Amino acid sequence: MTALGAAPSPLASDLEQLAARHVPGSGPVKIDALGSGLVNSSYRVRRDGMLFSLRIAAPRAAQLGLDRDWECRVLRCASAAGIAPRVERCEPAAGVLVTRWVEGRCWTAAEATSPEKLEIVARLARRVHALPIPAEPRVLGPAQWIAFYRRSLAGGRGGESPSRRRGAHEAGGALERSAQTLLEALAQGPPPPALLCHSDLHVHNLVVTQVAEPVLLDWEYAHVSEALWDLAGWSSNADLGTERRQLLLESYLGREPAAAEAMRLEWLVWLYDYVCLLWSEIYLSPARAGAAEPGVPEVGAVDALADGVAIRAGRLTERLQRALGACRT
DSSP: OOOOOOOOOOOHHHHHHHHHHHSSSSSOEEEEEEEEOSSEEEEEEEETTEEEEEEEEOTTTGGGTOOHHHHHHHHHHHHHTTSSOOEEEEEGGGTEEEEEOOOOBOOOTTGGGSHHHHHHHHHHHHHHHTSOOOSSOOBOOHHHHHHHHHHHHHHHOSSOOHHHHTTOOOOOHHHHHHHHHHHHHHHSSSOOOOEEEOOOOSGGGEEBOSSSSOEEOOOTTOEEEOHHHHHHHHHHHTTOOHHHHHHHHHHHHTSOOOHHHHHHHHHHHHHHHHHHHHHHHHHTSHHHHTSOOTTSOSSHHHHHHHHHHHHHHHHHHHHHHHHHHHHOO
């Protein structure tokens, strides 16, 4: 993985100057904060009558898997195929990415599970997986994501986790052992074809426009893996039940899945849930909770986001525990 070397996020007072330096145009900038995740703070910027998306890397983004240089190579490839925003400026050393704003709407949670929308997701996933893999590919699997997040959690302990105070549970020994068992099972036999994956498919990253096919946002987790990892991502994030997961797989394959394919998807969905649980624990960790992001309110909005992540973490834990028996080899 390429080291990012990004500077810490700017203070709120410096944000306008940073946007003026990196966003195309010459007029004044109007900035709206959109939120922050583990690796980016995101903003909508208006300049000279045009809208842009500005993303600024978090201080520990590289340790959590961000490689801005790779991300921009992938984005340019996906944009040329019409399934990602146009890159306007990419400054990996500064951790800055500017893309053209995509106007449209996202599906509701109910829409995301409908057979009609699952067919669209399957078609879009096939388009992603058909993209040429850029040079110096970033090859990752669930084992590497788990390792990233476990290392971060191990290095960030220093008190009671906010997720514990909010009612969620850390990934315990039983879940860790089950994850290892599934990783070993997936490693048996010939490896599946290596394809470019988006790796973060959910309703907020899929924008439906009025003039073209849906566009995918937020490619920072993109990597080379297997096709079913993206199907697992949509299945997990959309909370698909078994029947809908199999419908998504059938739509993607264009045929009835073999038993081994269906089981592999079930294993990957469990691992994707586990990766999301680890992500949630890091998001709620004391080290991150103490660092306010620029342009994001420090109290109300941040607390609401953390509460939502904590609730999600609790549901993921319950789902992982319930699914242990079904995923055993």
